[in-house]
Amino acid sequence: MTTAKSESKELRELRDRIDAIDRQLRTLLNDRAACAEGIARLKTRLDANAPAYYRPEREAAILARLREENEGPLPDAHIERLFREIISCCLSLEQPLTIACLGPSGTYTEAAAIKQFGHFAKMRTLSSVADVFREVESGAAHYGVVAVENSTDGMVKHTLDCFTTSRLTICAEVELPIHHALLVRRDGDPEKIVEICSHEQSLAQCRHWLDLRYPTQSRRPVASNAEAARIAAETDGVAAIAGETAADRYGLDTVHANIEDQPGNKTRFFVVGNQQGEPTGRDRTSIIVSTRNEPGALYKVLAPFKRHDISLSRIESRPSQTSSWDYVFFIDFEGHRDDDTTGEVLAELNEVATGVKNLGSYPRALD
Incomplete structure (x- = not known):
């Protein structure tokens, strides 16, 4: 009996402590929100035409620092998720963000957008990747989120093609683990499945x-x-x-979870917008390089990266949309456009290529 009373007292004390911490958290969260509102007012006073208050590189630096300083027991990924929502909530007080992404509601692209911007941003789902670009270019959305690469199926070709003509820049990247499930309606019988439908990529990934x-x-x-x-x-x-x-959006039951053939399947997304980000120290730059169809063209493109010891994370070729039999190369490499070394590489590329388009420098996705 004494032991039971002692445990009951200890339990009450722990719950009382949690209640006190919750009150402290509420006060601190409101203090943070008030600071965010103050920043918004100050920016508006300094420049009424200032861009959206959201700065992807600033958020990336905050989250990287929080993960680095985290001592547990909450894992780094949970800390990141919690603070993304806090940032999203505070931003909604400053200026609610509208995010364009591929629809309908419930796509992996929408999930990536929520991962980047939190649940307090307004999601605008559209019928095509090209529509996402147009929505941001027109100013109807602050940012767009588009899939660019899957670890199983490679680059998303129509996204790359949109970049060749768009004036938007890449502001951030998001990596989303892709876990497929076989879903049926809640009153359905899994034994009576006669047809399975999905996007062609997902069908291939679960073949x-x-x-x-x-x-x-x-x-x-x-x-x-x-x-x-x-x-x-x-x-x-x-x-x-x-x-x-x-599954949640359409009220479906999961018959089988994690049915992808390769368990490490991930999709990489770009956040596109109209602003250029500042360096964070862990950045990546994406460019399009146009070349003539001639021997040694690719070697000339790659040589500046080797000379300056810059690591390429991706290179992909696509037929040029302006000249038959010519090609453009999409290249991702480590570094920021404002870095001296990156500037030297871009200058050398301009000497050997028919065209170089900088798609943007952005903070690398957190692991």
Whole structure:
């Protein structure tokens, strides 16, 4: 009995301590929000035409510092997620952000946008990647989020093509682990699945799993995983391959989780906007280099990077949209456009290429 009373007292003391900490957190969060509002007023007073208050490089530096200083027990990823939401909430008081992304609601792109901007940003879902670019270019959205690369399937070609003609710059990158699930409507019978629909990339990423478990069911590619989830929610006998966001959005049950053939599957997204970011010390730069179709063209492009000992993280070729049989190279490399070494490389590239377009320098995604 004495032990039970002692434990009960200890439990009360811990709960009282949590209540006190919660009150402190509330006060500190409101203090932070008041500081954010003060920054907004100051920026408006200094420059009424100042760009959006959101600075991706500033946020990246804050989150990197918080992760570095974190002593637990909360893991770094949880700390990052909590503070992204705090930042998102404070930004909504300064200037609510409108974010354009590929729809319908429930896509992985929307999930990436929420990961970057939090739940307090307004998501505007659109029917194509080109529409996302146009929405930001027109000023209808502050930023756009577009998929650029998947660790299984490589670069997203239509996103690269949009960059060749757009004036938008890359402001940040987001990496999202991709976990596919087989979903059915809540009153559906998993034993009566006759068709499985999803985006063609997702069907390809789960091909081996489907061959083993659903070899006779037909497979239908659709515009997005969210569209597949919507169809499954409305149709008997149809299952969708999509993620948790789509399952929640359309009220579906998970029959099987994590059905992707490669468990380390990730998709990389770019945040596009109209502003240039400042260096953070852990940046990446993306460029488009145009060359003539001649022997040694690629060697000439790569030589400046070797001379200056700059690491390339990605190079991809695409046919030129302006000249038959000529190619453009999309190149990602470590560094910021304001770095002296990066400036020297870009200057040397301009001497050997027919054109160099800087798509932007941005903080690398946190691991």
